[in-house]
Amino acid sequence: MKEMIATGKTLEEIREKWSQEWGCDPKELQIETIEKPGVFNRLYKVNVILSEPVKQDILQEDAREEDTRVVWDEVRYTIYPGSQVQSIIPYPQAGKLFMLGNEIAYEMPVNKGDTFEFYPLVQQGELSWQIAVEPDGSKAVARVRHARAGKFVLTNSLPNYSQLVLEQHVSWDAFPEPDELPTEADLLKQIEESGIVHGIKSNLWANFMDVDGESEIVIAEATLPIPTVQPQLIDYVGEPVFQNEESNEDKIDYFACKIVLCQKDDTLARKIPGKEGIPGTNIFGKATQVDKIKDFIITLKKNVYLTENMEVKASCSGTPVRVNKNTYLVENAFILNKDVDLSTGSIDFPGDVFIGGNVADGLYVHSSGTIKVQGSVSGADIKAETGLVVRNNIIASKILVGEKHVSISEFIKTMHEVSEELTLCVHQIEQLQGASTNTSVGQLFKVILEKNFQQLPKKVEELERLLNSQEPGFVSQELDLAIRSMKHFMIGLGPLQLKDTLYLKNALKIIGFFMATKGLAASVSVLCDVSYVQNSEIGCAGDFFCHKGVYNSILKIEGGIKIHGVCRGGEISCSGDLYIWELGGSNISATTIKASKNSHINIEFCHANIKIFIGKELIKIDEPAQKIDIFRDKGNLQVGKLRWDGSTR
Structure with a gap:
């Protein structure tokens, strides 16, 4: 008896495997499973046992078993199946494969004494092709048939298995290619x-x-x-006013309930340049033409400019207009x-408004420009950046110019106040430094701030x-750093x-330089010109x-004020000179x-119950006066006035 521990899928x-190893029929083997496939081991582990025949007649019978024989006669193989062969697969x-003349x-089952004939496939070699060309010359394709020269050979020794599979016992025996086959020169x-x-294509053969x-x-x-890419115009304004190229700008109607606005340097349109195409070539060598590029020119009218990147941009705020297809x-x-x-509806316009x-x-x-109103303004909100003119009354409205x-x-103004107070603070620190050498600058600064300049940090x-x-651009990097320091x-x-x-x-020095160079230049000459305000x-x-x-109005004016009429009630603030024909009123x-x-303040006629603040100084007018003149002379405040009975003007 033979016994072996083996593994397999x-x-x-x-x-x-072990039937071939021991030269026995697979059915004679006894398999005892020791371990089945699992997570860590995908193979069977078994005990393979081959029992030896006990009886002498069995040995004699095995000795009489016939092997499968194969005979080749240059045309066919004659197969004589062995005694153990039970079926044959062609x-x-x-x-x-034939048996008794039948394919x-x-x-097919095999009986004792059956004989089979196997005629192997023999090829003499063949090479042919057919070339098909697309009508437009885009491609040519060959339908190739290639049969290799040679024949199939059956092995001379076949096993005495119960199932005889011919596929496992044949091989290809190649012959040299015949001389009469087409060559590469024929193809070319x-x-x-x-x-x-x-x-x-290369490597065709x-x-x-x-x-x-x-x-x-x-x-x-x-x-x-490569197709031609035509130039394109990407428009951000809308449909053109005129469809034809020739147009009259004077006929453009700019009024609309909803106005499309743009800011300075906004992009109105963009031209994407075209790219000339590259002609192709078909397999016959003929050129495949591409479309010619059709360029166009953007026409620029007023208040627009063209950048290097071919962008049409607004040179000012306003209403963008696409006059015709390529004109802005x-x-x-x-x-x-x-x-x-x-x-x-309301108006929000980046230019002048009339x-x-x-x-x-x-x-x-x-408006980002000037607003001019020929009529009155009642209960409205007016904002004009460069000036305002109202010919009639302003009633219960809010105006900002x-x-x-x-x-x-x-x-x-805030910078000026901070500069003045900080200059005094630094001066006091330096005075105390001489008297208190053991105290640090930081401690002195903290004490002086808390005692004398409590509002300076807030400012x-x-x-x-x-x-x-x-x-x-208005503030330099040095000034920005100085203020933050x-x-x-x-x-x-x-x-x-x-x-x-x-x-x-150093911070005060930078602030002083800014005030000297840009402080005065920052003042503007905008004007608010009105008729009557209430x-x-x-x-x-x-x-x-x-x-x-x-x-009864509140005026906050950064420049001067001139009122050629009556000013009664409310509050007036100004940074410049002030002139009023009649100020206040009885009751x-x-x-x-x-x-x-x-x-410098000039008031022609002034009623009682008036408070005038000049900087931090207060002047009260408790009785009617005329020809009031308030000014400073060598830093000293001067007030001049005459008595007035309040009756005649």
């Missing part, structure tokens, strides 16, 4: 005769010889053309010869807030971190001029005037 595989791809196509000649001269059976091989392909302009004025009411009628309650008119300049003016914080709202040394534990007053002095609030970065009167609320310390 399947029990059949193990049985087949292999049609290698040849035909066998499927597995046929290609030339087909008129193919371009795009022929090697590809033909690699074919085993039938296959399609691309012989040649055309070089495809920006109109920086909006003219409305009617009232601003619910039928028109209104021929009134502005109704609840609406607004905003030069909003950006107001911010600049406030920035400069510096406000200065930084105003700094952040300024337009780029001052805040650093004044907020929280910052005062104690100060090692030397030199840091504060119960309104007006802010202006420049001068204010009123033809008739101002009643009405107090009228307050706040002017800068260097303002």
Whole structure:
């Protein structure tokens, strides 16, 4: 008895292997499973046992078993199955199997004494092709048939298995290719005769010889053309006003309830350049043409410019207009010869605005330029950046002229106050340094801030807030750093971190240079020119001029004020000079005037109950007066006035 521990993927595989190893029939083997496949081991582990025959007659019977024999007669193989063969499976791809003159196509049982004939497939070798060309010359394809020379050979020794599979026992015996087969020269000649001269593939003959059976091989392909990319205009404005190229700008209607606005340097259109195409070539060598490039020119009218990147941009704020297909302009004025009411809606326009009628309650008119109103403004909101003219009354409205300049003016004013107080603070620190050599500069700075300049840190914080709202380019990098350094040394534990007053002095020096160079240049000449104002609030970065009167209103004017009429009630603030024909009135609320310390004030007629602040100094007018003249002479405040009985003017 034979016994062996073996492993394998399947029990059949193990049985087949050891039956061949021990030269026995697989059925004679006894398989005892020791371990089945698992997660860590994918193989069977078994005990293979071959029992030896006990009886002598069995040995004699095995000795009489016949082996499978094969006889070749140069035409066919005659197969004599052994005594153990129970079935035979043909292999049609290698040849035909016959029994008693009948072809066998499927597995067939084998009986004792059966004989089979196997005629192997013999090929003499064949190579042929057919070339098909696309009508447009884009491609040529060959249908190749290649049969290799040779024959199938059956092995001389077949095993005495129960199942005889011919496929496992045949092999291919190749012959030399016949001399009469087509050659590479024949292929190239046929290609030339087909008129193919371009795009022929390399290694064609090697590809033909690699074919085993039938296959399609691309012989040649055309070089495809690269199409022309036409230039494009990407428009951001809208449909053109005129469809034809010739147009009259004077006929453009700019009025619309909803206005499309643009800011300075906004992109109105973009031209994407075209690219000339590259012609192709078909397999016959003929060129494949491409479209010619069709370029166009962008026509620039007023208030637009063209960048290097072929972008049409606005040179000012306003209404962009696409006059025709490739023509652009920006109109920086909006003219409305009617009232601003619910039928028109409010106006927000980046250029000048001219209104021929009134502005109704609840609406607004905003402009980055000048606003001119021929009628009245009632219960409305008006914002004009460079100037305002209202020919009739302003009633219960809010007016702001030069909003950006107001911010600049406030920035400069706050900077001036911080500079004055910080200069005094530094001076006091240096005085105390001489008397107290053991105390650090930071400690002295902290004590002086808390005792004498309690509002200075808040003013510096406000200065930084105003700094952040300024337009780029107005504030230098040095000034930005100086203001932020001052805040650093004044907020929280910052005062104690100060090692030397030199840091504060340098900041003051930078502020002083800015005030000397840009402080005066920042003032603007915007003008708010009105006729009559009542119960309104007006802010202006420049001068204010009123033809008739101002009643119960609040005026905040950065420039000078001239009121050629009556001013009664409310509050007036100005940074420049002030002239009023008649101020105040009997039996009405107090009228307050706040002017800068260097303002020059002239009042022709003044009623009682008037408060006038000149800087931080207060002047009360408790009785009627005329010809009031308030000014400073060598730093001293001077007040001149005459008595007035309040009756005649």
